[in-house]
Amino acid sequence: MWTFFHKLGSPPWLYQISGSILRWLLPMTVIALIAGATWGLLFTPADFRQGNSYRIIYIHVPAAVVALAGYYVMAIAGAVSLIWKMKMADVALKACAPIGAALTFIALVTGSIWGKPTWGTWWVWDARITSMLILLFLYLGIVALYEAYDNKAAAGKACAVLSLVGTVNIPIIYKSVDWWYSLHQPASIKFTGESTIDASMLYPLLFMIISFYALFACCLLMNMRAEILEREGRTTWVRALAEGKA
Amino acid sequence: MYFDSLEAAIQMDGHGVFVWAAYAITVAVLALILIAPRRRARRALRHAAAQARRAQSPTQAGASA
Numbered sequence: 001m002w003t004f005f006h007k008l009g010s011p012p013w014l015y016q017i018s019g020s021i022l023r024w025l026l027p028m029t030v031i032a033l034i035a036g037a038t039w040g041l042l043f044t045p046a047d048f049r050q051g052n053s054y055r056i057i058y059i060h061v062p063a064a065v066v067a068l069a070g071y072y073v074m075a076i077a078g079a080v081s082l083i084w085k086m087k088m089a090d091v092a093l094k095a096c097a098p099i100g101a102a103l104t105f106i107a108l109v110t111g112s113i114w115g116k117p118t119w120g121t122w123w124v125w126d127a128r129i130t131s132m133l134i135l136l137f138l139y140l141g142i143v144a145l146y147e148a149y150d151n152k153a154a155a156g157k158a159c160a161v162l163s164l165v166g167t168v169n170i171p172i173i174y175k176s177v178d179w180w181y182s183l184h185q186p187a188s189i190k191f192t193g194e195s196t197i198d199a200s201m202l203y204p205l206l207f208m209i210i211s212f213y214a215l216f217a218c219c220l221l222m223n224m225r226a227e228i229l230e231r232e233g234r235t236t237w238v239r240a241l242a243e244g245k246a
Numbered sequence: 247m248y249f250d251s252l253e254a255a256i257q258m259d260g261h262g263v264f265v266w267a268a269y270a271i272t273v274a275v276l277a278l279i280l281i282a283p284r285r286r287a288r289r290a291l292r293h294a295a296a297q298a299r300r301a302q303s304p305t306q307a308g309a310s311a
Contacts, residue, residue: 037269042247042255052258056268063272102279110268117264215276222283229290233297242295
């Protein structure tokens with residue numbers, strides 16, 4: 001167990017293992033995303049009330065779900081880097097932020113486009129939309145905070161603290177549809193009890209959610225690899241790697 | 247397939263412009279976050295290789311600088 005943690009803290013080991021994971025995970029993810037999108041766009045029935053505009057659900061919901069899950073990953077990485085001063089946790093924290101920002105942005109934009117034909121408006125200050133907008137600013141805030149410091153150790157510490165403080169927003173996003181009942185409907189997919197979504201729509205949706213999780217994992221590893229190479233540029237193993245490729 | 251024709255799939259009973267726009271924006275953003283780290287990694291490796299060359303031959307580096 002401890003040797004595993006020890007290895008996890010080793011940049012060359014992490015770089016190598018992530019490379020062999022990405023070699024099969026990345027192509028599989030891209031194929032799954034294309035297949036899932038095709039399934040949702042062309043092979044599912046239309047919604048009886050919303051018609052075809054509901055097809056946006058197959059990107060909107062997965063993006064939002066994984067944007068939230070990504071925040072957990074980031075906050076946990078932040079906690080680990082604060083408590084145990086683990087360098088690779090700091091790398092993971094920094095790698096999460098741009099992916100989370102991109103997914104939150106996708107959730108907001110597709111939601112806005114979905115809102116126009118469904119609710120008749122691009123934007124409302126609905127509780128869930130507002131709390132998702134705050135999530136976007138938290139992610140962007142962490143990206144900006146990293147750039148603002150010259151001292152990268154201090155930047156990492158500040159970002160870890162910000163990521164932990166920002167977790168306050170996460171339960172608010174989850175509960176927003178129940179606390180402030182407005183345009184967003186309460187959750188249709190439930191782990192306990194009957195889901196209120198038909199199987200013909202549920203399966204492609206679950207498939208896309210899993211694909212987006214895999215996408216997050218791929219992007220996280222790729223960002224971490226790039227970050228490792230930048231930080232370890234002066235070490236012998238990176239130089240050997242660089243000269244091998246050049 | 248749910249739609250009768252390609253035309254119907256593009257139109258989606260008037261919702262096509264919203265649905266396809268949402269998917270197009272998503273594809274663009276996902277492409278960006280998949281390509282950006284690769285470019286960063288490649289640049290970092292190039293940088294490291296240049297540094298390694300300078301370290302190996304300090305006199306040459308001094309002459310060219």
